[in-house]
Amino acid sequence: MTENTQAFRRETSTSPVADDRLAEILAAPGFGKFFTDHMVIIDWDADAGWHDPRVVPYAPFTVDPAMMVLHYGQEIFEGLKAYLQPDGSVAGFRPSANSARLNKSAARLAMPELPEELFLQSLRELVTIDKRWVPTTPGMSLYLRPFMFASEVGLGVRPSGKVTYCLIASPAAGYFAGGAAPVTVWLSTEYVRAAPGGTGEAKTGGNYASSLIAQAQAAAKGCDQVVWLDALERHWVEEMGTNNLCFVFGSADAEAGVEIVTPELNGSLLRGITRDSVLQIARDLGFTATERRISTDEWAKAAETGEMTETFGCGTAAVVTPVGTVKHADGGFQIGGGSSGPVTEQIREALVGIQNGTAEDPHGWRVRLAD
Numbered sequence: 401m402t403e404n405t406q407a408f409r410r411e412t413s414t415s416p417v418a419d420d421r422l423a424e425i426l427a428a429p430g431f432g433k434f435f436t437d438h439m440v441i442i443d444w445d446a447d448a449g450w451h452d453p454r455v456v457p458y459a460p461f462t463v464d465p466a467m468m469v470l471h472y473g474q475e476i477f478e479g480l481k482a483y484l485q486p487d488g489s490v491a492g493f494r495p496s497a498n499s500a501r502l503n504k505s506a507a508r509l510a511m512p513e514l515p516e517e518l519f520l521q522s523l524r525e526l527v528t529i530d531k532r533w534v535p536t537t538p539g540m541s542l543y544l545r546p547f548m549f550a551s552e553v554g555l556g557v558r559p560s561g562k563v564t565y566c567l568i569a570s571p572a573a574g575y576f577a578g579g580a581a582p583v584t585v586w587l588s589t590e591y592v593r594a595a596p597g598g599t600g601e602a603k604t605g606g607n608y609a610s611s612l613i614a615q616a617q618a619a620a621k622g623c624d625q626v627v628w629l630d631a632l633e634r635h636w637v638e639e640m641g642t643n644n645l646c647f648v649f650g651s652a653d654a655e656a657g658v659e660i661v662t663p664e665l666n667g668s669l670l671r672g673i674t675r676d677s678v679l680q681i682a683r684d685l686g687f688t689a690t691e692r693r694i695s696t697d698e699w700a701k702a703a704e705t706g707e708m709t710e711t712f713g714c715g716t717a718a719v720v721t722p723v724g725t726v727k728h729a730d731g732g733f734q735i736g737g738g739s740s741g742p743v744t745e746q747i748r749e750a751l752v753g754i755q756n757g758t759a760e761d762p763h764g765w766r767v768r769l770a771d
């Protein structure tokens with residue numbers, strides 16, 4: 401057996417959540433509030449590489465106060481969802497794309513890459529042992545959170561010689577409290593999320609820690625989400641909270657049809673897997689899909705003239721979220737009268753259909769994780 405495919409040790413929980421309590425949890429799981437009975441752990445050190453993959457009862461870690469992650473934030477994570485399929489199996493949505501992104505994040509944070517097959521095995525192990533936690537209600541899913549952190553004990557700024565990979569899972573309803581209701585967003589000109597040469601393209605905890613103050617500012621301005629602009633000019637739109645942004649020009653009735661524009665990958669915005677899926681679905685639906693820069697001025701002007709008909713955010717947690725209103729230091733504007741539009745709905749339907757197994761899967765995005 402190679403490092404890429406290893407036998408997992410399995411230790412079954414002796415105190416799994418009782419069936420009636422689980423039914424209560426799955427009736428209203430919220431997001432990120434409840435965790436399944438087990439977790440996966442794989443250790444890495446410079447000498448042994450990845451070793452001792454295991455499924456164990458979900459439990460707190462014992463953390464030494466000098467563990468490097470607590471001091472230097474060397475940590476990365478992923479997020480993806482698994483959906484119950486009509487035949488009773490459970491499928492993950494594009495898990496290989498998460499594996500690839502985890503490894504890009506690892507490279508940026510000077511951490512070891514986890515072989516894709518070991519990553520996929522970890523998902524299959526956890527979803528199989530905790531299958532009863534996969535919600536059966538349409539729209540709900542089992543959110544999977546793989547992460548790895550610097551677990552060497554000692555001070556001194558250098559790449560950790562020990563890393564722990566862990567996978568936990570949590571049943572999920574919708575993410576925004578309002579479901580698919582249009583959100584109001586705040587253009588953050590005071591704080592930036594990422595800068596050229598920084599870690600914006602990596603999914604690392606520090607990016608989220610530094611975003612909290614801007615999200616709090618957005619909330620204080622009566623907004624649901626913060627929109628990040630480029631660090632240098634504070635003029636180019638990057639992304640929204642934990643979502644990428646898509647701008648819809650035109651409409652199905654117009655002669656020119658529909659064009660979906662999303663900010664191009666520039667090294668600082670996150671390579672969203674939903675973003676990539678939306679671009680593909682847009683093309684499948686006969687729309688034009690364009691990756692290019694878009695400025696806050698263009699956003700405001702095109703929304704005002706009606707050339708831009710819709711704006712939506714896309715990401716694993718909330719899937720597709722319409723943006724109705726934009727606020728900024730000098731005022732604000734609405735898009736499409738502030739309500740969700742038909743293209744947003746069409747994209748969401750198409751994506752959700754592939755995820756939950758009710759639509760064809762022409763690009764092979766569903767990957768079976770449990771029978």
Ligand SMILES: Cc1ncc(COP(=O)(O)O)c(C=O)c1O
Nearest residue numbers: 642643644670672673674715716
């Ligand atoms: C900053 C940021 N942008 C965009 C996304 C959307 O990425 P994905 O579609 O892979 O969930 C996320 C969520 O992971 C995010 O945290």
